[in-house]
Structures are given as structure tokens and as C-alpha cells.
Amino acid sequence: MKLLVVGTSYRTAPVATLERLAVPPTGLTRTLDRLVAQPYVSEAVLVSTCNRVEVYAAVSGFHGGLGDICAVLAEQAGCQPAALANHLYVHFDSAAVGHVFRVAAGLDSMVIGEAQILGQLRDAYHWASGADTAGRLLHELMQQALRVGKRAHSETGIDRAGQSVVTAALELAAGHLDDDLAGRPALVVGAGAMGSLSVATLSRLGAGPVTVTNRSADRALRLAESYGAGARPMAELADTLSTVDIVVAATASTEPVLTRDVVVDAVAGRDPGRGPLVLLDLAVPRDVGPGVAELPGVEVIDIDRMAALLADGPAAADATAVERIVAGEVESFLTWLRGADVAPTVAALRGRADDVVTAELRRLAQRRPDLTDEQRAEVARTVHRVVQRLLHQPTVRVRQLAAEPGGDQYAALLRELFDLQVPQTSPVDTVPDITPPAGGER
Numbered sequence: 001m002k003l004l005v006v007g008t009s010y011r012t013a014p015v016a017t018l019e020r021l022a023v024p025p026t027g028l029t030r031t032l033d034r035l036v037a038q039p040y041v042s043e044a045v046l047v048s049t050c051n052r053v054e055v056y057a058a059v060s061g062f063h064g065g066l067g068d069i070c071a072v073l074a075e076q077a078g079c080q081p082a083a084l085a086n087h088l089y090v091h092f093d094s095a096a097v098g099h100v101f102r103v104a105a106g107l108d109s110m111v112i113g114e115a116q117i118l119g120q121l122r123d124a125y126h127w128a129s130g131a132d133t134a135g136r137l138l139h140e141l142m143q144q145a146l147r148v149g150k151r152a153h154s155e156t157g158i159d160r161a162g163q164s165v166v167t168a169a170l171e172l173a174a175g176h177l178d179d180d181l182a183g184r185p186a187l188v189v190g191a192g193a194m195g196s197l198s199v200a201t202l203s204r205l206g207a208g209p210v211t212v213t214n215r216s217a218d219r220a221l222r223l224a225e226s227y228g229a230g231a232r233p234m235a236e237l238a239d240t241l242s243t244v245d246i247v248v249a250a251t252a253s254t255e256p257v258l259t260r261d262v263v264v265d266a267v268a269g270r271d272p273g274r275g276p277l278v279l280l281d282l283a284v285p286r287d288v289g290p291g292v293a294e295l296p297g298v299e300v301i302d303i304d305r306m307a308a309l310l311a312d313g314p315a316a317a318d319a320t321a322v323e324r325i326v327a328g329e330v331e332s333f334l335t336w337l338r339g340a341d342v343a344p345t346v347a348a349l350r351g352r353a354d355d356v357v358t359a360e361l362r363r364l365a366q367r368r369p370d371l372t373d374e375q376r377a378e379v380a381r382t383v384h385r386v387v388q389r390l391l392h393q394p395t396v397r398v399r400q401l402a403a404e405p406g407g408d409q410y411a412a413l414l415r416e417l418f419d420l421q422v423p424q425t426s427p428v429d430t431v432p433d434i435t436p437p438a439g440g441e442r
Contacts, residue, residue, distance in 0.1 A: 010307045018053060038068030237258075
């Protein structure tokens with residue numbers, strides 16, 4: 001099996017494309033099942049966040065696996081695979097490992113060093129485990145990626161610059177509000193993970209009062225109570241909008257929540273001297289509807305605009321140190337991977353030797369029925385010792401050689417020399433008992 005990453009992100013695609021590719025929690029299991037049902041894909045993990053959609057897969061062939069994954073992504077986006085070609089990136093084998101580890105460490109994020117991606121990767125891994133689409137290879141990859149991410153944050157100072165997307169968005173919003181959010185009334189639309197982070201960050205920055213609204217009123221109330229904020233029904237959205245200066249929208253809705261009509265009504269009810277109504281749209285698909293950004297007195301900052309505004313921002317001071325950590329961890333994983341690839345071949349060789357010994361002992365028993373049980377046992381022990389000693393040094397050496405770059409050639413040579421039939425590993429070997437996280441709004 002080979003590792004393959006196929007994805008798109010804020011770096012390669014506009015929000016409109018990410019919206020079409022985004023997979024809501026309710027569709028994750030179905031999409032994962034579609035992926036592993038393809039001829040060349042045996043394992044799959046799907047990461048779908050506000051600024052990236054990526055498939056991590058174990059495939060039996062590069063071109064076949066790439067075609068299978070692109071077909072599933074195109075189906076999700078409702079278009080032909082060729083329409084996605086300019087927006088996709090592809091990483092294979094060692095490059096795939098490096099990409100996953102860099103993502104986990106926050107080096108590929110819109111805000112360098114942000115730690116939220118670790119939770120998103122963990123959720124993606126849990127979903128795949130619960131859907132039985134993560135096998136031995138991806139279990140190892142994801143567990144190591146999560147460990148690499150934790151190590152990057154614990155051993156370097158990347159966290160100091162690694163603010164969350166919410167923090168970065170609010171800093172941009174402050175630029176439209178006299179560079180100060182303290183005392184500014186704010187509304188958070190959505191009570192999921194992103195909504196919770198938004199309420200926490202707004203509270204820490206001194207914004208207030210903070211209000212939460214959500215399709216599930218109970219979730220909004222629980223979140224609000226956790227931070228001393230208020231909660232209002234979604235049905236009163238327009239009225240609530242008219243009383244705030246900042247809105248963070250982060251729901252899992254497939255349709256815009258802040259439509260033009262809703263925002264027009266809200267702006268009409270605002271005091272014209274209060275300054276602009278700043279809408280931070282952190283959702284994919286977008287929560288802010290078409291035409292809202294053109295309304296007078298409204299500023300919309302979405303993922304596209306954030307990517308442009310943050311593109312020239314300073315990288316974290318410790319990014320270089322994290323890159324070194326990632327490089328070392330990639331080499332360690334590849335060494336393990338090469339060793340894991342040769343193990344079935346070594347097992348098959350020893351199995352072939354055992355079969356030959358068993359057949360010859362059976363033949364000896366037929367030819368020399370006069371041998372006692374004790375004599376037969378001694379002959380069997382002697383032959384087994386001879387075979388084991390003959391195989392010991394070659395199998396130890398081939399494991400050592402397999403751990404080096406290009407080591408897969410040695411396993412292939414063994415298979416060719418001894419005509420070994422090495423069975424493919426099961427798509428799912430051992431799946432931990434992990435329940436997928438509940439769906440709902442981010």
C-alpha cells in the first residue's frame with residue numbers, strides 16, 4: 001500500500017470551490033464509504049474544515065488511486081473531475097507524510113502555528129475509525145501526526161504566534177472599529193467548536209456584551225452560560241444584529257444564515273453613528289449570503305479575504321524549529337514504513353521454509369518407517385535449526401536494508417527469487433473503539 005494525499009485549501013481554491021467540496025458531519029461516513037469502495041483505495045481519512053478539504057488514503061497504485069479520489073471529490077462538488085484539476089494538490093508517499101505532519105504542526109494553516117487544526121485532525125481520524133475506513137497504515141500515520149503536532153507546540157514557541165483563525169479574524173475586524181474591540185457588543189452565530197472559540201476569544205478581548213444564537217436554543221444557552229454571555233433565539237436574528245457591532249458566523253448550515261434581507265433589516269435598525277457592522281464569516285459553506293458585502297455600512301471578512309490580508313503576515317519565529325522537528329519525524333515514519341513493508345515478505349519466506357521442511361519430514365517418514373518417534377523428533381529439530389540459521393542473517397539484513405531509502409527493492413527481490421505470494425493486508429486491521437464526534441454546528 002502507498003500513501004496518497006489529495007486536497008484543496010484556501011491556498012489553491014476560492015471559498016466558492018471549498019463550499020462545493022465541503023462535507024458536513026452528516027455526510028462524512030457516506031463519503032468515507034464511497035472512497036474505500038473505489039478499486040484502488042483501501043483506507044481513507046477525510047479532513048473537511050473551513051479552509052481545507054483533504055483526503056488521506058492508502059492506495060494500491062498512484063494513478064488509479066488519484067483517479068478514484070478525484071472522482072469522489074468531483075461527485076461531492078457536483079462537477080467533472082477536470083473542473084477541480086487547477087485547485088487540487090497531490091502528495092505521494094514521503095511527500096504525503098511530510099504534508100500531513102506539516103498540517104498537524106500548524107505550518108500549513110492560514111495562521112501559522114494555530115493549534116485548532118490538531119482538534120480537527122483528531123476528529124477526522126475518529127470519524128474514519130468509527131466508519132471502519134482507517135486501517136493499519138492510516139492509524140499509524142494519524143497517531144504519529146497528532147503526536148508531531150503536540151510536540152511542535154510543546155517544544156517550540158510557535159504557539160506565541162500561533163493564534164487561532166478566530167483571533168486573526170477579530171484582529172482584522174478591529175481595524176474597522178478604531179482598533180479596539182473592548183466594550184463592543186458582539187454576536188456569535190453557531191454554538192459548535194468554532195462558535196465556542198469565538199465566544200471565548202471575544203470575552204478575553206473584552207468585547208461585550210456577547211450574545212449567542214443557534215438553531216438549537218439549548219446549545220446556545222449552554223455556551224452562553226459558560227462565559228457569562230447572553231442567548232437569543234435564531235428567529236430574532238435581525239433584531240439582534242441591529243444591536244451589535246461585530247458578528248462571528250460559524251455554523252454548519254448548507255445555506256446562508258445572514259441573508260441580504262436579514263442584514264438589510266438589521267442595518268435599517270442601527271444607529272447610523274455607530275460605525276460599520278462587521279461580519280466575520282468563518283463558515284464553509286458561507287454563512288453570509290450574496291450581495292451582503294455591497295451593502296452600505298457593512299464590512300464582510302470571509303476566508304477569501306482573510307487569506308489575502310494574512311498572506312504577507314510574519315511567520316512564527318519558531319517555524320524553522322518546527323520544520324526541523326517535522327523533517328526528523330518524517331524520516332522516522334518512513335523508516336518504520338519501509339520496515340513494515342518488508343515484514344510480510346519475511347513472514348512469507350519463513351512460511352515457505354516451514355512448508356518445505358514439513359513436506360520433507362513427511363516424505364522421510366514414508367521412506368523410513370523404521371525410525372522411532374525419538375529419532376524422527378531429533379531429525380525434525382535438526383532440520384528446523386539448520387533452516388532457521390540459514391534464514392536468520394538474510395532476514396535480519398533485509399530488514400536493515402529495507403529501512404534505508406529505496407529499501408523496498410530488497411523485499412521485491414526476495415519475492416522474485418523465491419516466488420513468494422505476499423497477501424495484501426486487510427483494509428482495516430484493528431480499529432480502536434472510538435465513537436465519532438456528534439454532528440452539528442462548528
